[in-house]
Amino acid sequence: MGAYFSEIFLGLKSLFIGLGITFKEFFKPVVTVAYPYQTIKMSERYRGHIELIEDEEGNPKCVVCGMCERGCPSGCISLASESVEYEVEVKGEMKTKKKKVLTKYDLNFTTCSLCGQCVESCNFGAIKFSKEYNLASSRKEDFHFDLLNRLKERNS
Amino acid sequence: MSLTILNALVAVVAAIAFAALNAAYLVWAERRGAGRIQRRPGPNVNGPLGLLQPPADGIKLMTKQLMIPGGADKALFMVAPVLAMAPAITSFVTVPFSDTIVAHSMNIGVLMIFAFASLGGMAILLAGWGSRNKYGVMASVRAVSQNISYEVPMLITVITIVMMSGTMNLKELVGAQAGGIWNWNIVPSLSSPLMPVSFLIFFICSLAETNRAPFDLGEAESELVAGFHTEYGSMGFGLFFMGEYANIVIGASLITILFLGGWDCPLGLFPGVWWFLLKIYLLIFSFIWIRWTFPRTTIYGLLNLSWKILIPISLFNLLLTAGLLKVF
Numbered sequence: 001m002g003a004y005f006s007e008i009f010l011g012l013k014s015l016f017i018g019l020g021i022t023f024k025e026f027f028k029p030v031v032t033v034a035y036p037y038q039t040i041k042m043s044e045r046y047r048g049h050i051e052l053i054e055d056e057e058g059n060p061k062c063v064v065c066g067m068c069e070r071g072c073p074s075g076c077i078s079l080a081s082e083s084v085e086y087e088v089e090v091k092g093e094m095k096t097k098k099k100k101v102l103t104k105y106d107l108n109f110t111t112c113s114l115c116g117q118c119v120e121s122c123n124f125g126a127i128k129f130s131k132e133y134n135l136a137s138s139r140k141e142d143f144h145f146d147l148l149n150r151l152k153e154r155n156s
Numbered sequence: 157m158s159l160t161i162l163n164a165l166v167a168v169v170a171a172i173a174f175a176a177l178n179a180a181y182l183v184w185a186e187r188r189g190a191g192r193i194q195r196r197p198g199p200n201v202n203g204p205l206g207l208l209q210p211p212a213d214g215i216k217l218m219t220k221q222l223m224i225p226g227g228a229d230k231a232l233f234m235v236a237p238v239l240a241m242a243p244a245i246t247s248f249v250t251v252p253f254s255d256t257i258v259a260h261s262m263n264i265g266v267l268m269i270f271a272f273a274s275l276g277g278m279a280i281l282l283a284g285w286g287s288r289n290k291y292g293v294m295a296s297v298r299a300v301s302q303n304i305s306y307e308v309p310m311l312i313t314v315i316t317i318v319m320m321s322g323t324m325n326l327k328e329l330v331g332a333q334a335g336g337i338w339n340w341n342i343v344p345s346l347s348s349p350l351m352p353v354s355f356l357i358f359f360i361c362s363l364a365e366t367n368r369a370p371f372d373l374g375e376a377e378s379e380l381v382a383g384f385h386t387e388y389g390s391m392g393f394g395l396f397f398m399g400e401y402a403n404i405v406i407g408a409s410l411i412t413i414l415f416l417g418g419w420d421c422p423l424g425l426f427p428g429v430w431w432f433l434l435k436i437y438l439l440i441f442s443f444i445w446i447r448w449t450f451p452r453t454t455i456y457g458l459l460n461l462s463w464k465i466l467i468p469i470s471l472f473n474l475l476l477t478a479g480l481l482k483v484f
Contacts, residue, residue, distance in 0.1 A: 022449040032196045
């Protein structure tokens, strides 16, 4: 008989403790982020798709060595370049030199697994992870990124 | 004669309007309350604080097609939602909101409300049976066994109150408690020292009678899809929904009238309809609060609670009160 009443009493007490907890939660501020209207800052280590890093003049730092293209396990990076002649002053006289200039940096994001091998293998610090995540689309063409173009758009 | 017909019409329209408005905005309050307890805003897009959400929901429900599943019993299927809504609205006829605001004061008001409340179980049974859905049938069997077992302690508690007041008229029941909080039935008196326990029993029973969580076994969505209204869409579902919330208002009104002194002010000053409304909305808030705090019980736990705990205690209280009334 005693066990019967103590069970009722303890059960009732636990119910009131539960009610107390939810009552306290009722007056705490809401934690919802109203997403399209509000956004939170992405964390430092967030991995979006890769993007090119620019030098001081706004050109890509990339020297088209092709290490990222070769290191990519999914084969989703394709580069193209052209040789450009330029003049430098060496010991008082002008000399013409050649260098490679990036003309195309395509990222096929549909197959990219965000492993980061490209960023890892880049010796010139020319690519990094972006913080972009609003990438929803119903067409797969929207995920073939022209990173050079994106860099230009970012600068303009 | 024409005046009495007009009076009746006004009363009916007012009762329907009150029930419908409450049903619509209690859904909003429920969702906002659930949101606050779970620390999210709840519906907040349509209108200020989401206050235009109920009309939007209503329009959506009313413009949808009413589907009748193949093989269903058409007559029962169509009657059930009406049977869920109509008794709830009818019960408002005898609920006294204040000394003067009552559609029809009856000498058997308590009895009438309980008679109509038991029709609600019938509606659930017909809905589950008529829709020819196994989940519906299981849910309605559960809901009926729940309603039957919780009506027993509820009525025993009401008998205790009626014995003390000597009347079944809701208005006179409130009149007997007039004059401040110490006269209310919830406060233990010499003739019935267990009144707070009775209040708790009645409160639990009205939660179960209105199929509210944690006793919402009739629509246990994790196991029975949507329970007895699985096959209902459109306004059929809307009527069940409105009936449920109208029943909640009736339940809160009954608790207020039987235990909390109706329209009486706690300090014995300025009695009026606002006290009644304040009390019922506080009770409804606690219904919402309880719903979003506790998980659903099992059907065994539910029936055990009624037959092993609530009925013995309420019976003991009835006998104790009867004896003490004889002594004092």
